[in-house]
Amino acid sequence: DAKTTQPPSMDCAEGRAANLPCNHSTISGNEYVYWYRQIHSQGPQYIIHGLKNNETNEMASLIITEDRKSSTLILPHATLRDTAVYYCIVSARIGGYQKVTFGIGTKLQVIP
Amino acid sequence: KAGVTQTPRYLIKTRGQQVTLSCSPISGHRSVSWYQQTPGQGLQFLFEYFSETQRNKGNFPGRFSGRQFSNSRSEMNVSTLELGDSALYLCASSSGQGTYEQYFGPGTRLTVT
Numbered sequence A: 001d002a003k004t005t006q007p008p009s010m011d012c013a014e015g016r017a018a019n020l021p022c023n024h025s026t027i028s029g030n031e032y033v034y035w036y037r038q039i040h041s042q043g044p045q046y047i048i049h050g051l052k053n054n055e056t057n058e059m060a061s062l063i064i065t066e067d068r069k070s071s072t073l074i075l076p077h078a079t080l081r082d083t084a085v086y087y088c089i090v091s092a093r094i095g096g097y098q099k100v101t102f103g104i105g106t107k108l109q110v111i112p
Numbered sequence B: 001k002a003g004v005t006q007t008p009r010y011l012i013k014t015r016g017q018q019v020t021l022s023c024s025p026i027s028g029h030r031s032v033s034w035y036q037q038t039p040g041q042g043l044q045f046l047f048e049y050f051s052e053t054q055r056n057k058g059n060f061p062g063r064f065s066g067r068q069f070s071n072s073r074s075e076m077n078v079s080t081l082e083l084g085d086s087a088l089y090l091c092a093s094s095s096g097q098g099t100y101e102q103y104f105g106p107g108t109r110l111t112v113t
Helices: none
Strands: A009-013 A018-023 A032-038 A045-050 A061-064 A070-075 A084-091 A106-111 B005-007 B010-013 B019-024 B031-038 B042-050 B053-057 B064-068 B074-078 B087-094 B108-112
Touching: A009 A018, A018 A032, A018 A084, A018 A106, A032 A061, A045 A061, A045 A070, A070 A084, B005 B087, B010 B019, B019 B087, B019 B108, B031 B074, B042 B064, B053 B064, B074 B087
Parallel strands: A009 A106, B010 B108
Antiparallel strands: A018 A070, A032 A045, A032 A084, A061 A070, A084 A106, B005 B019, B019 B074, B031 B042, B031 B087, B042 B053, B064 B074, B087 B108
């Protein structure tokens, strides 16, 4: 599996956009970028995923660079409830199954 | 749709005992994956079941096993518990097809004393 690199922690002011970067320089052509977040003591929550085009849903936007070696998750208007650990994962289905490897993630602290 | 449910939510066991954890996936999902989360090792993949067959496995000893039933519900068993097995055990549900995003349950907090 391709590895990802994320900053261990970030702060963001409430109401501002939170931009969480992720480097995945060894990503393969068939690997997707997934983002999950985990609020303390809860199970991880799926946020968004993409292959090469930028994606947006009700929770966030995902910007993937043209060379696909990095991506940014954008929370447009961060709230205190967005305080969580955010995981960036790259993975592909190989032989009908997918192995998901979580790194240490980025601990986002939204500040009032 | 109802989310992923896991039972029990909390469990205390003694070293040497065995334990069985249960997971009910989202209706219509055929894939169930299990993860172990500890402060020191983070989230680690245990195994995945799809249509009652284990199709992927992480690097855990044989004391960790699982199974999936025809209704896609899954159980995970840990035998001969060790203190290091204390962790949050998470179950994730997926359709098992397409782009494969996973939906996690709240987890079972296992404490081994």
